Amino acid sequence: MKNKALSCLGRRKRQSSWAEADPERVKAAEEEEAAPCAAWKLPRGGRPAGVNSPRNRHTTTQGPGVQPAANRATAAASSHASGEVCVVGSSEDNAAPLLSEDMEKYSPRNDQQHRGGSREKTCPAESLNKVDSGQSDHSSPGVQCYPGTIPKLIITRDTGPGCSQEVHQPSSSGGCLEPHPDDESPCSDSGCGGSPALMRSRRKLSNSSSFGLSSASSFEESEDDFTGSDIESSLSPGRLSSLCSPEDGPANKSWQKLKTMVHWSPFVASSKKRYPWVQLAGHAGNFQAGDDGRVLKQYCECERQCLQKLKEDVLQPHVPGYYGVVNKGEKDFNVMDDLLADFESPSIMDCKMGSRTYLEEELSKARVRPRLRKDMFEKMVAVDPEAPTEQERAQQGVLKPRYMQWRETLSSTASLGFRIEGIKKADGTCNTNFKKTKLKPQVMKAFGDFVEEDTHTLKLYLHQLEELRLVLERSPFFCSHEVVGSSLLFVHDASGKARVWMIDFGKTVPLSEGQTLDHRTPWVEGNREDGFLWGLDNLIDIFSTMLSPTPSEEKSSDRSKED
Numbered sequence: 001m002k003n004k005a006l007s008c009l010g011r012r013k014r015q016s017s018w019a020e021a022d023p024e025r026v027k028a029a030e031e032e033e034a035a036p037c038a039a040w041k042l043p044r045g046g047r048p049a050g051v052n053s054p055r056n057r058h059t060t061t062q063g064p065g066v067q068p069a070a071n072r073a074t075a076a077a078s079s080h081a082s083g084e085v086c087v088v089g090s091s092e093d094n095a096a097p098l099l100s101e102d103m104e105k106y107s108p109r110n111d112q113q114h115r116g117g118s119r120e121k122t123c124p125a126e127s128l129n130k131v132d133s134g135q136s137d138h139s140s141p142g143v144q145c146y147p148g149t150i151p152k153l154i155i156t157r158d159t160g161p162g163c164s165q166e167v168h169q170p171s172s173s174g175g176c177l178e179p180h181p182d183d184e185s186p187c188s189d190s191g192c193g194g195s196p197a198l199m200r201s202r203r204k205l206s207n208s209s210s211f212g213l214s215s216a217s218s219f220e221e222s223e224d225d226f227t228g229s230d231i232e233s234s235l236s237p238g239r240l241s242s243l244c245s246p247e248d249g250p251a252n253k254s255w256q257k258l259k260t261m262v263h264w265s266p267f268v269a270s271s272k273k274r275y276p277w278v279q280l281a282g283h284a285g286n287f288q289a290g291d292d293g294r295v296l297k298q299y300c301e302c303e304r305q306c307l308q309k310l311k312e313d314v315l316q317p318h319v320p321g322y323y324g325v326v327n328k329g330e331k332d333f334n335v336m337d338d339l340l341a342d343f344e345s346p347s348i349m350d351c352k353m354g355s356r357t358y359l360e361e362e363l364s365k366a367r368v369r370p371r372l373r374k375d376m377f378e379k380m381v382a383v384d385p386e387a388p389t390e391q392e393r394a395q396q397g398v399l400k401p402r403y404m405q406w407r408e409t410l411s412s413t414a415s416l417g418f419r420i421e422g423i424k425k426a427d428g429t430c431n432t433n434f435k436k437t438k439l440k441p442q443v444m445k446a447f448g449d450f451v452e453e454d455t456h457t458l459k460l461y462l463h464q465l466e467e468l469r470l471v472l473e474r475s476p477f478f479c480s481h482e483v484v485g486s487s488l489l490f491v492h493d494a495s496g497k498a499r500v501w502m503i504d505f506g507k508t509v510p511l512s513e514g515q516t517l518d519h520r521t522p523w524v525e526g527n528r529e530d531g532f533l534w535g536l537d538n539l540i541d542i543f544s545t546m547l548s549p550t551p552s553e554e555k556s557s558d559r560s561k562e563d
């Protein structure tokens with residue numbers, strides 16, 4: 001187990017495509033926003049059970065986070081005058097902007113107890129322990145100053161998809177903060193000072209990343225990325241098929257090759273049967289093939305604890321089965337069910353859940369050790385060259401919370417409580433260009449495309465989501481954990497099966513004894529709410545809307561009844 005910490009530290013993210021949503025589609029979606037129902041055409045189906053159910057308590061685009069977020073922005077704006085605040089996000093964007101003021105003003109009040117819950121070095125909570133041990137008390141709601149230099153956190157002023165503007169205050173530090181390989185939030189690879197950039201830079205850079213391949217990593221190829229040609233020459237059992245989007249621009253040629261391979265040359269991804277393994281999102285190199293329909297995921301203590309606890313929870317049927325830790329080569333892995341194993345040429349979608357994608361402890365850490373992320377700066381520039389502030393440009397780096405918030409407001413995370421990370425369809429095509437998929441009509445289009453506009457599949461998914469919500473609402477595990485960065489994995493195939501599972505517990509951490517979350521209350525730092533159920537409510541609402549007849553369909557149906 002000596003590599004536990006390293007295994008999480010060493011994770012590396014294959015960058016998503018920079019060539020984001022097709023402007024035509026964005027424009028169309030924006031137009032459709034005005035008439036969302038009409039924008040969506042599915043073969044007509046009956047209104048499924050649960051549609052417009054009173055359970056959908058937060059079924060508007062705005063959701064519960066809007067007002068408080070706006071309030072926070074307003075509050076921050078006034079505090080800004082005092083010189084403590086850095087920048088204020090737009091109140092229209094539904095985001096829950098984290099302000100530097102917030103970072104200093106609030107703190108997770110129950111963290112001491114919370115941290116006691118986790119002893120392992122690799123758990124995010126543990127890294128927070130280290131952070132706080134040398135830190136002054138942040139528990140009072142008054143402005144608490146960390147006795148060091150904290151670069152101002154700059155909040156994206158989001159005026160719509162692809163339209164980022166920032167206002168910024170000069171950093172008190174004035175200088176560039178060097179990334180540091182130490183001080184990492186091990187499990188999450190996050191640390192808000194960022195993943196260990198130096199460590200990362202020692203690794204071979206992903207060719208695929210450079211041209212926008214999203215996250216597809218290799219079985220038994222866990223450390224090295226490969227180019228299209230690498231893959232082509234790797235048509236051997238145990239290799240992973242790497243996928244990218246047809247919209248990825250310069251990668252098109254490689255993508256074509258990959259697509260063809262995926263389509264025609266399935267690899268052995270499991271001894272259970274032959275099929276191409278697909279990793280739609282996440283950190284490259286995190287997965288390897290296991291036996292008997294199982295996969296090995298790079299060890300993370302936090303995730304181990306969750307998967308272990310989930311074996312005893314009502315959520316168990318909705319998460320991958322867990323089979324402990326194995327050591328392979330120099331590394332430890334968590335062994336879990338391969339959720340694709342029982343499908344033939346599955347279509348897969350990964351939706352990252354929640355209104356926030358970083359843990360509260362990551363913020364605490366950022367206060368203590370703010371680190372600039374060059375890789376994140378580059379990812380930001382690739383999507384929107386105008387996004388970084390002058391200062392960030394000068395520093396060629398951004399703080400991780402700033403990047404994460406920018407991603408959240410650019411996509412639907414902040415406004416809907418979930419975002420699409422990637423979609424792979426049965427024909428092998430794969431799209432990970434969803435960074436700017438933010439508006440409901442855009443999301444609906446993506447979902448419609450994913451299910452090939454098949455009402456039956458949509459209904460199955462809706463049913464699964466409603467069932468999952470019921471279970472989540474009574475799950476002891478769920479109410480006692482801050483669930484951040486977890487995804488819903490949607491899988492269906494031509495046989496008529498469609499399933500949804502919850503995956504990725506690398507940033508799911510226990511609350512303090514007796515504390516619970518409802519996962520719908522808007523987040524204010526310290527309350528640890530994650531917006532997971534709010535996002536699920538919105539997902540359910542969207543699936544329901546897609547299955548509802550449009551007003552014109554209703555009219556014509558009324559007319560035919562009259563006739």
Ligand SMILES: Nc1ncnc2c1ncn2[C@@H]1O[C@H](COP(=O)(O)OP(=O)(O)OP(=O)(O)O)[C@@H](O)[C@H]1O
Binds near residue numbers: 278350
């Ligand atoms: N048990 C599983 N069975 C099948 N596919 C899986 C499973 N777990 C993960 N995947 C695939 O791998 C992708 C990434 O998974 P996951 O989110 O767990 O990785 P990660 O590296 O921890 O991601 P992140 O960067 O969000 O922390 C998913 O989108 C899915 O395609």
Ligand SMILES: O=P(O)(O)O[C@@H]1[C@H](O)[C@H](O)[C@@H](OP(=O)(O)O)[C@H](OP(=O)(O)O)[C@H]1O
Binds near residue numbers: 195
């Ligand atoms: O999707 P993108 O734009 O590539 O951005 C990544 C995404 O936000 C991941 O969720 C995050 O990993 P964690 O959730 O584990 O923090 C990763 O941080 P990282 O680079 O520090 O791993 C980011 O780079």
